Amino acid sequence: MCKIGILLLDRDFEHDIYELIKAFYPEGDIHSLYEKDEAVYDIFFTVKKDNDNFVIKYETKDQKGVASAEVIRGADGDSSQETHEKLMDAHELRKANKDSLKYALYNVLVKLTGRTLPWGNLTGIRPAKLAMGMIESGMKNTEIAQEMRERYLVSAKKTALAITIANRERALLQDIDYEHGYSLYVGIPFCPSICLYCSFSSYPLKLWAKRVDEYLDALCLEIRETARMMKNYKLDTIYIGGGTPTTLEPYQLKRLLDQLGESFGFDGLVEFTIEAGRPDSITREKLETIKEFPVTRISVNPQTMNQDTLEIIGRRHTVAQTIEAFHLARELNYNNINMDLIVGLPGEDISKVKYTLEKVKELSPDSLTVHSLAVKRAARLNMFKDKYQEMTFENNQEIMDLTQQTAYSMEMGPYYLYRQKNMKGNFENVGYAKVDKAGIYNILIMEEKQPIIALGAGGSSKLVFDHGKRIERVENVKDVTSYLARIDEMIERKRTGIGTWL
Numbered sequence: 383m384c385k386i387g388i389l390l391l392d393r394d395f396e397h398d399i400y401e402l403i404k405a406f407y408p409e410g411d412i413h414s415l416y417e418k419d420e421a422v423y424d425i426f427f428t429v430k431k432d433n434d435n436f437v438i439k440y441e442t443k444d445q446k447g448v449a450s451a452e453v454i455r456g457a458d459g460d461s462s463q464e465t466h467e468k469l470m471d472a473h474e475l476r477k478a479n480k481d482s483l484k485y486a487l488y489n490v491l492v493k494l495t496g497r498t499l500p501w502g503n504l505t506g507i508r509p510a511k512l513a514m515g516m517i518e519s520g521m522k523n524t525e526i527a528q529e530m531r532e533r534y535l536v537s538a539k540k541t542a543l544a545i546t547i548a549n550r551e552r553a554l555l556q557d558i559d560y561e562h563g564y565s566l567y568v569g570i571p572f573c574p575s576i577c578l579y580c581s582f583s584s585y586p587l588k589l590w591a592k593r594v595d596e597y598l599d600a601l602c603l604e605i606r607e608t609a610r611m612m613k614n615y616k617l618d619t620i621y622i623g624g625g626t627p628t629t630l631e632p633y634q635l636k637r638l639l640d641q642l643g644e645s646f647g648f649d650g651l652v653e654f655t656i657e658a659g660r661p662d663s664i665t666r667e668k669l670e671t672i673k674e675f676p677v678t679r680i681s682v683n684p685q686t687m688n689q690d691t692l693e694i695i696g697r698r699h700t701v702a703q704t705i706e707a708f709h710l711a712r713e714l715n716y717n718n719i720n721m722d723l724i725v726g727l728p729g730e731d732i733s734k735v736k737y738t739l740e741k742v743k744e745l746s747p748d749s750l751t752v753h754s755l756a757v758k759r760a761a762r763l764n765m766f767k768d769k770y771q772e773m774t775f776e777n778n779q780e781i782m783d784l785t786q787q788t789a790y791s792m793e794m795g796p797y798y799l800y801r802q803k804n805m806k807g808n809f810e811n812v813g814y815a816k817v818d819k820a821g822i823y824n825i826l827i828m829e830e831k832q833p834i835i836a837l838g839a840g841g842s843s844k845l846v847f848d849h850g851k852r853i854e855r856v857e858n859v860k861d862v863t864s865y866l867a868r869i870d871e872m873i874e875r876k877r878t879g880i881g882t883w884l
């Protein structure tokens with residue numbers, strides 16, 4: 383493992399510097415330092431700011447060098463400016479300096495590694511939001527493309543992807559009321575078994591089965607109280623996720639959906655999604671129960687169609703169960719079914735991904751979400767499974783291209799995109815959908831255009847206000863036992879947050 387030191391003589395942009403270096407060395411052991419220490423590093427960076435420049439020095443066993451970037455200065459102290467304008471200027475100035483520093487650092491890293499990154503020097507998780515912002519500021523697609531390629535050094539392919547998605551998102555969101563509308567997320571934190579790569583807060587149903595009704599008691603209380611808090615707003619979309627919502631028994635699903643209908647009402651909903659997620663949780667009776675409500679979209683998630691990989695990653699269901707659950711949903715007239723896939727799973731080379739895509743294509747879902755396995759999750763897989771340590775976690779542009787071509791061949795186009803930290807190869811997660819089957823909630827959560835109120839253990843509400851310019855979060859505790867014990871406190875937190883910000 384490559385040991386990297388970063389000596390920060392100026393702590394501005396510390397996080398951005400770290401993230402960009404991490405993007406080039408995802409498995410590197412990176413240390414941010416504020417004074418030189420005695421340790422030996424394979425690569426050592428020094429970043430400081432003098433009057434006119436950011437200066438980046440680097441040193442390895444056999445090479446050293448220096449690069450600099452201009453420090454951008456704003457108009458000096460005109461005290462007649464309005465405070466708000468000054469704040470905007472300060473924000474924009476900071477961004478301009480961050481871009482300048484990252485541009486230079488990226489070029490240093492390209493020189494050191496001999497590699498470029500598909501997303502250039504962008505380290506944030508929402509590249510389509512950047513493109514959307516430029517569209518909203520009145521820029522033409524060609525101008526956005528130029529900016530993304532020249533300022534952020536994004537590859538031509540990813541630039542095209544981000545702009546395509548931003549334009550499609552814009553069209554899909556045209557009927558959403560950003561000022562008075564909101565979305566609701568409801569979390570069911572139980573799963574049939576815990577997948578080894580899982581990064582959500584989920585608990586094995588077996589251990590919790592006896593307390594699920596108690597969980598629903600608390601959740602229904604939170605639903606009732608939240609509906610009162612949001613009575614002056616219009617509910618646009620509901621997303622029930624987790625965990626796996628279909629771990630609930632039919633009577634529990636009915637109770638939850640009845641409560642949502644009673645408290646919020648379903649009139650005027652643009653979309654209502656339930657993640658059926660794990661095929662081993664899906665039964666005819668549960669799907670029939672859900673069908674009694676105006677649910678518009680479900681997910682049946684294979685992740686892979688290779689049985690041996692399912693066993694490695696601890697998803698205790700079979701490929702046959704996935705196919706059966708999908709057919710069952712179609713038989714019951716579900717006409718908007720999403721499937722989630724993960725690329726970069728242990729031992730899966732392009733031929734295995736190809737096999738999965740062929741099997742998925744035979745089923746013909748309405749949308750497909752392709753996730754790239756993040757390094758952290760891959761490491762967790764290894765941690766748990768010593769015997770798989772030698773397996774490769776492969777993901778490359780060829781695999782990403784194959785997923786895209788297959789989606790296109792199923793008459794789907796990309797409609798949302800996000801990146802995760804430490805994604806191997808610096809790739810992205812992409813949602814593809816047929817013309818009228820895109821998941822609006824997915825776009826809303828990425829573009830941060832309206833509040834998303836999250837209920838249940840681990841729910842993180844995102845309060846978007848001040849015409850979309852500001853965001854505050856209100857978190858519920860993740861642990862189910864604490865959620866049950868502290869439900870009144872969770873409700874009060876929400877009440878305070880909503881009362882203060884919305």
Ligand code: SF4
Nearest residue numbers: 573576577580584625
């Ligand atoms: S099904 Fe999803 S939420 Fe549940 S354990 Fe697996 S990865 Fe985690």
